[in-house]
Amino acid sequence: MQAKEVIARRVAQEFQDGYVVNLGIGLPTLVPRYLPAGMFITLQSENGFLGLAPLEGEPLPGVVNAGGQPCGLMPGAAMFDSAMSFALIRGGHVDVTVLGGLQVDEEGNLANWMVPGKMVPGMGGAMDLVTGARKVIVAMEHCTKEGEPRILDRCTLPLTAKGRVAMVITELAVFRITHGEFVLIEHAPGATVEDVRAKTKARFAVSDELKTMNLG
C-alpha cells in the first residue's frame, strides 16, 4: 500500500457521521473514498459553499472547488459569499480540517504555507482553517523526499498557526497533541517505536494504549 493511501485510510477513521469537513489540496482529497459505507459527511469549500461533490458529467457554470476546478454539488448544498465562508471556518462550524504540512512541531505548530526565498504562494485560507476548525489533522508523509524529518522540536519555516494541530497522521505513525503534549498513539504495521523515534525530531510520549494502525 502506498504511503498516501495508508495516510488517507487512517485519516478517514477520524471522521464521524454528520461531520462538516474541509480538505486541503492533494492527499487530503483522497480521504472520502475510505469512509465506511453509509457515513455522511459534508465537505466545505472555502470559495463559498457546503456540499462539495466529485464532478459528474459536464461542468456547470460557477460550480468549482477551491482550486478553481469544476466539481459537483451534493443534494442539499448551500452557496454563500466569502465572508460567510470564513465565518463558518473561523467560527468553529467546520468539525475537522485535514491539511498537508511542511513541518509540525511538538507544540502543535504547523508550517505549510511558504518556504522563504523559494515558494511564497500565499496562505490563501489555510491560516483561517488551521486557526478556526474544531480539529486540525495534519496528513503528510513522515519525512521529506530527502529523508529529513518533518516533525520537529520547533518549526523552522514560517508558521501557519500556533498550537492548533490536534493530530499528525503519517504513513509511519499517528500522534495526538493534547494539553501541549505530543503523544504517539499508533505506529504502522511492522514498525517499532524506535523506527518512529529515528525519523522524528520532536520529543514525544508513547501512549499506554499504543496500537498498530488498522488499515483494514
Added chain:
Amino acid sequence: MQAKEVIARRVAQEFQDGYVVNLGIGLPTLVPRYLPAGMFITLQSENGFLGLAPLEGEPLPGVVNAGGQPCGLMPGAAMFDSAMSFALIRGGHVDVTVLGGLQVDEEGNLANWMVPGKMVPGMGGAMDLVTGARKVIVAMEHCTKEGEPRILDRCTLPLTAKGRVAMVITELAVFRITHGEFVLIEHAPGATVEDVRAKTKARFAVSDELKTMNLG
C-alpha cells in the same frame, strides 16, 4: 398649514433623485408625499430591506416596516438580514436619514432616544443611523408642547450621537451645521430672525443668503 406639513414639505426639498433614505417614525414618514413628481427615492427599512412602499391591498407575510406594521414593497426591492441592514446604514450607503428629535445642540449633537426616569424605550437603530447616514436631518417642532426650546447650547438628555446632525428643520427655521457652525439659512414666511432667536437656546450665525422657506 400645520407645523408637521411645513416641516415635511421643507425636508422633501433636501432629497435628490436616486437617494437612499431612511425615515424615522412619525413626522419623517410624511416627507415622501411632498416629493416632486418623477423624483425616485428608495426607502431603507432597518428590519432588513430596501424598497419600502405604502401598503396596497392585503398584508403579505413578512412584509412589515421597522415598526412591525404591514407595508408594501417597491418593484426592485431587496431583502437582507440585520447585519447587512446595518452594514448599509453604518457604512454610508444611506444618503439621508430624517429623524425626530427631543433636543439638538449647537455642536450638532442629537438626543432623541431616552428621558431618564421617564421614557427608556431603547435606541433601536437610531444610534447607528445617526452615526452612519451620509446626511442627518432632524425634523421636529421648534419647541416642546410647553414652549421650551429644543435647540440648545448643549443637550441635557442622553445623546443619540455626537456631532452628526447636518440640518435641523422646524416649522420656524432651517439650520445648517457645517464645520461646527450652526447657521440659520431660512425662516418661516412671516417670521423674523428675532422670532427664531427668541425660541432657540443655541448660538447661531445668520447666513448671508438667508431666505424665507419656500413651501409652494
Added chain:
Amino acid sequence: MALDKQVDWSDVGPLFRDGISVMFGGFMGVGTPDGLVSVLREQGTKNLTLIGNDTAAPETGIGPLISDGHVKKVIVSHIGTNPVTGKKMIAGELDVDLVPQGTLAERIRCGGAGLGGVLTPTGVGTVVEEGKAKMVVDGKTFLVELPLRADVAILKAKRADRAGNLVYERAARNFNPIMALAADLVIAEVDEIVDIGEIDPDHVMTPAALVDKIVLARRQ
C-alpha cells in the same frame, strides 16, 4: 445521505433548561418562532436570558415570556413597544441591557464567526461607550464591541429541507441568519419541510450545517 433533522414537538421541550441563554429571531415578533416560544412558556422554563432585537408586545413574539416571568435578563435594542418590559425593569424584576441594533447584529455575528470583537463608531460620545475599550483608527474613534453567543438559538423560517437548509420570507429574515451562527444548539421552526435537493443551493439563506433541529410550525 444527509441526516434528517426534523423532530416532533414533544422532542423540543427537553432541549431547554432553566437558566439558559436564548437568542431569538424576529423584529417586533415578525420572524419569531411562536411555537418554540410557547414550549418555553408551557413547560415553565425559568431564569432565561433572552437575546434579540426587541421585546415586541406583551402578547407578541417573546413578549409572553416576559409577562409570565420566565426571563431574568434581556439583551435587546428596543423595549418601547412592550410596557411590561419597562415595568419589570423599573421594579427590579428584569435586567435590561440595551444595545444599538447594528452593534447587536455585529456582536452576534462576531460570536458566530470566531471574531474577538469589532470596532464600531456607533455609541461614541454616548452612554453606550461606558466601560468599553476605545480605539482610534485613522483619527476616528471607535468602540470595541465584544462577541455575543447563546446556549440556544430559536429561529423562524419559511421553508427547510430535511437536512436543515433554511429559507426566510421577506423581512422575517432579520436576525435569524446571524443567530444560526452564534449558538451551541440551533432549532428552527418552519412553515414547510421539503425533501433534500428541493431548495436551489443559491437560495439557501442558512446552510444546514448550522441547524441542529427543525420542527414544523403548527397551523394557526
Added chain:
Amino acid sequence: MALDKQVDWSDVGPLFRDGISVMFGGFMGVGTPDGLVSVLREQGTKNLTLIGNDTAAPETGIGPLISDGHVKKVIVSHIGTNPVTGKKMIAGELDVDLVPQGTLAERIRCGGAGLGGVLTPTGVGTVVEEGKAKMVVDGKTFLVELPLRADVAILKAKRADRAGNLVYERAARNFNPIMALAADLVIAEVDEIVDIGEIDPDHVMTPAALVDKIVLARRQ
C-alpha cells in the same frame, strides 16, 4: 421609476483612471468580470492597485493585467497559481501584500460596513501579526485588522435588473457581495439584464442601491 443603470461598453473606459485601487470579484478567475478586465487592459490603465482573493493564472481572471504590467500592487490571499506574479514580485516590479483569506473578507466587509476594524485570531503567532495591534479578549489574543476600501469595485453577476439588483451563480459569488459595499464606484458585468420586478426580492444578493453601473457581458 428607479434609475436605469445599464451602460454601454464604450461608457465604461472613462470610469477608470491610472493609479486607482480596484477590488475585483472572483476566486481563481471564477466570478471575475472578464470584460471589465479587458477594458482596463485595452485602454492601458497603469499603476493599478488590485484587491481580491488571488491573481488567478497568467491568462485567467485579472492575470493578464499583471502579465502586461498594468499593476503596481496586489492585496490578495494567494499568488501561487500565477507564476508571473511571483516573478514580478521577486524582480521588484510588483508589490504583493498577502492577507489570510478570511481576514481579507472581513477587512473588505469592515470597509463597506463603516466598521473601524475587526479582531481575528487568524495570524496570531505568525508573520501576519507583524506591525499590528493585538488585543486580549477573555484570555485569548486577537489581531486588530483594519478596513480596506477601493476606488472602484468590478463585479461579475449572473443576472441584474435594470436598477442594479444582482444575483450571482453558485461559487462565482465569493468576494463580489462584500466588494459591492466597499468601493466608491461599483460596476457589475452581468450575463443577463431583466426588467425591474423580475427578481424576487428574497433572491437579491446585492441590492441595487450599492451598484452604480451595469454592463451586459459580451457573448463568448
